[in-house]
Every structure is written in structure tokens, then in C-alpha cells.
Amino acid sequence: MKKRAAFTLVELVLSIFLLGLIVSFLYSAVSNLQKTNSIFASNAKTLTQRDKIIELIYDDIFQANTKNFKIIKIENSVVSMQTKNSLYDMEEPYVTWLVAKENKTLLRFESTKEFKNINSNNNYYYHITKVSENCETFRVYQSKSKENILVNIKLKDQEPIIYEFYKPMGKRVIDKGNNQQKKDENLSENSDDNESK
Amino acid sequence: MRQTKQGFTLIEVLVSVVILSVVAVGLFDVSSKGKQNYIFLKEKTEFDRLSSLALMHNDQKKYHNKDKTLYDFIRYDYNIDDDDLRKYLKTKKVNYRHKEVSTFKPLDDKASEEFKEEQAEEDPDAAEVASFITLTLVYEKITISDKHNSTYAYKIYIKNQ
Numbered sequence: 001m002k003k004r005a006a007f008t009l010v011e012l013v014l015s016i017f018l019l020g021l022i023v024s025f026l027y028s029a030v031s032n033l034q035k036t037n038s039i040f041a042s043n044a045k046t047l048t049q050r051d052k053i054i055e056l057i058y059d060d061i062f063q064a065n066t067k068n069f070k071i072i073k074i075e076n077s078v079v080s081m082q083t084k085n086s087l088y089d090m091e092e093p094y095v096t097w098l099v100a101k102e103n104k105t106l107l108r109f110e111s112t113k114e115f116k117n118i119n120s121n122n123n124y125y126y127h128i129t130k131v132s133e134n135c136e137t138f139r140v141y142q143s144k145s146k147e148n149i150l151v152n153i154k155l156k157d158q159e160p161i162i163y164e165f166y167k168p169m170g171k172r173v174i175d176k177g178n179n180q181q182k183k184d185e186n187l188s189e190n191s192d193d194n195e196s197k
Numbered sequence: 198m199r200q201t202k203q204g205f206t207l208i209e210v211l212v213s214v215v216i217l218s219v220v221a222v223g224l225f226d227v228s229s230k231g232k233q234n235y236i237f238l239k240e241k242t243e244f245d246r247l248s249s250l251a252l253m254h255n256d257q258k259k260y261h262n263k264d265k266t267l268y269d270f271i272r273y274d275y276n277i278d279d280d281d282l283r284k285y286l287k288t289k290k291v292n293y294r295h296k297e298v299s300t301f302k303p304l305d306d307k308a309s310e311e312f313k314e315e316q317a318e319e320d321p322d323a324a325e326v327a328s329f330i331t332l333t334l335v336y337e338k339i340t341i342s343d344k345h346n347s348t349y350a351y352k353i354y355i356k357n358q
Contacts, residue, residue: 029224040235047239143274148253152282160285164249
């Protein structure tokens with residue numbers, strides 16, 4: 001009787017062992033790849049977020065009306081302007097950028113009303129966008145030539161976002177906080193009025 | 198006579214080893230390329246953004262082929278009262294190259310003079326347009342580079358003779 005040609009037990013065991021070896025290597029390589037991919041994905045998200053922040057403030061400032069543009073310097077900058085860039089389909093809204101004390105959140109206010117008129121009665125007129133949390137520094141500088149604007153935004157545990165661009169204003173737009181006191185007084189007066197009403 | 202047991206030949210074993218190593222190298226390559234791309238993209242984006250400081254102050258021809266910090270470019274145009282920002286900009290060293298690439302003159306000197314006279318005779322208003330044609334157009338290339346990155350911009354302006 002002719003003997004059937006077949007694998008011996010030793011050959012089978014050996015082949016399974018080799019297969020196991022290769023699969024284990026492949027698995028570790030793939031899992032490593034997945035891990036690094038997830039890290040890249042989160043980092044890429046941070047990169048996009050940084051791009052979006054600078055893009056938004058660039059669009060706001062570049063399309064701003066030079067007449068109502070004001071930078072108030074306290075600890076960080078408070079930048080108010082009337083601009084053609086709107087996130088809420090408004091025509092020439094008033095936009096204000098500032099850092100709120102709570103969680104150091106970078107906020108963008110957009111409204112048809114000027115920011116200085118905000119009070120507890122009309123605050124629903126203001127769209128507030130939370131741009132980023134943990135904003136350690138938000139400063140906007142105007143050059144001495146009054147032609148360029150420099151933006152510096154530093155988020156926690158990240159490199160600062162620094163960008164300079166052309167925006168001729170023809171006048172100084174920086175206030176060193178004198179107006180802020182007046183504004184605070186106005187705000188407190190308004191709130192007093194509201195309480196009395 | 199006992200039949201000799203058939204096994205793999207040396208060539209077969211070598212071929213299988215080569216195929217295995219090619220696959221392994223391919224896998225490693227996939228993972229390392231992604232990392233390289235990401236790092237390149239990140240550094241390039243940051244560098245391009247930062248180099249705006251040098252590009253916006255492009256009248257510094259005296260800085261040609263010199264290593265300068267980014268703070269050097271803006272120190273005379275801004276009052277930076279933020280120490281952290283000043284320190285950060287001072288650590289960013291770049292090489293600044295600013296050179297003329299070419300000039301373009303629509304007409305040479307003699308031809309432009311003739312052209313001007315001609316136009317002035319025909320129509321005094323057209324002489325103004327003619328004077329524009331006799332101006333020189335200058336192309337300059339500004340390159341900002343550091344150890345790993347480089348970016349450039351062209352500056353085109355009309356030089357009055």
C-alpha cells in the first residue's frame with residue numbers, strides 16, 4: 001500500500017511556532033503604530049487648534065475698522081474692535097478678545113452692541129466663544145510705525161504662538177489701562193443702576 | 198538503501214529570510230515616516246509663523262547673511278514689556294539673507310528719454326504715465342533660515358530713479 005505523503009508532527013509544530021513568532025512581532029509592531037498614531041492625532045489636534053486661534057484673531061484684526069480699534073493693557077490685553085469678520089452672520093459686529101480670570105479662559109465676545117455697554121440686563125446680546133482654556137499670556141502689540149500688529153498667545157505647556165502682520169492704523173491704539181478704570185466704574189455704575197431698578 | 202530525507206535547500210531558506218526582512222523593514226519605515234512627517238510639519242508651521250517677525254521688517258539690508266535673533270528685528274519697532282516674550286525671541290536665532298534677484302526696466306535710459314519727450318510733445322498728461330514706464334522694478338529675495346528650516350519671500354517694488 002502506498003503511504004500518503006503528509007507533514008510530520010515535528011514539522012507542524014515547527015511551522016506553528018514560526019507563525020506564532022511572526023504574528024507576535026507583527027502584533028507588537030501594529031500596536032506600537034496605533035499608539036504613536038493616537039499620540040500624533042492628539043498633537044495634530046493641538047496644532048490645528050493653534051492654527052485656528054491665530055487665524056481667527058488675524059481675520060478679526062485684519063478686517064477691523066481702524067476707527068473703533070482699541071487695545072487696553074492690564075495684565076493681559078483686552079482688544080476691542082468693529083470688524084467685518086463674524087462667526088454669527090452679523091454685519092460689522094463689535095468683537096472683543098480678553099482672558100477671563102476663571103481657568104484663564106481666552107474669550108471672544110461678538111455682538112451688535114459695543115462691549116463696554118455689557119451689563120446683566122443685555123448680556124444675552126453677546127455671543128461668547130471659548131477660544132481656549134489655560135491661556136497664560138494674551139498680548140497684542142502695535143508697532144511704533146503704527147503699521148504692524150504683533151500677537152503673542154501663550155497656552156499652558158505649549159510654545160507661544162507669535163505672529164506679526166500688516167495692519168496700518170494710522171494712530172496709536174494702545175491704552176495703558178487708564179480707560180479700564182473708567183470702564184470698571186461704568187460697569188459698576190450700570191450694575192448699581194440695575195440693582196436699584 | 199535508505200531514502201535521504203528531503204529538506205529546504207539553502208536558497209529557499211535565504212529567500213524566505215530576505216522576504217521576512219523586507220516586510221519588517223517596511224513596517225518600521227511606516228511608523229518612523231509618520232513621526233518624521235509630523236515633526237517636520239510642526240516645526241515648519243512654527244518656523245513660518247515666527248519668521249513673519251523677520252519678514253515684516255524686511256528693510257534691514259545691513260543684516261544680510263548675518264545670524265540675528267528674532268528680537269533684533271522687532272526691538273526698535275515695539276516696546277515689549279513682557280520679559281518672557283523677550284527672552285523667548287532672543288533664543289530664536291535665524292540667518293537672514295536679503296539680496297537683489299533682478300531688476301526690470303521697461304525701456305533703457307536713452308529710449309526712455311526719447312519716449313518721454315515724444316509723449317510730452319503729443320500730450321502733456323501722458324508724460325506722467327511715461328515717467329512711470331521709465332521707472333525700475335526691483336525684485337528682491339529674502340530668505341530666513343535656521344538649522345532645520347527655511348522660508349523665503351519675494352519683495353517687489355518700484356525704484357524711483
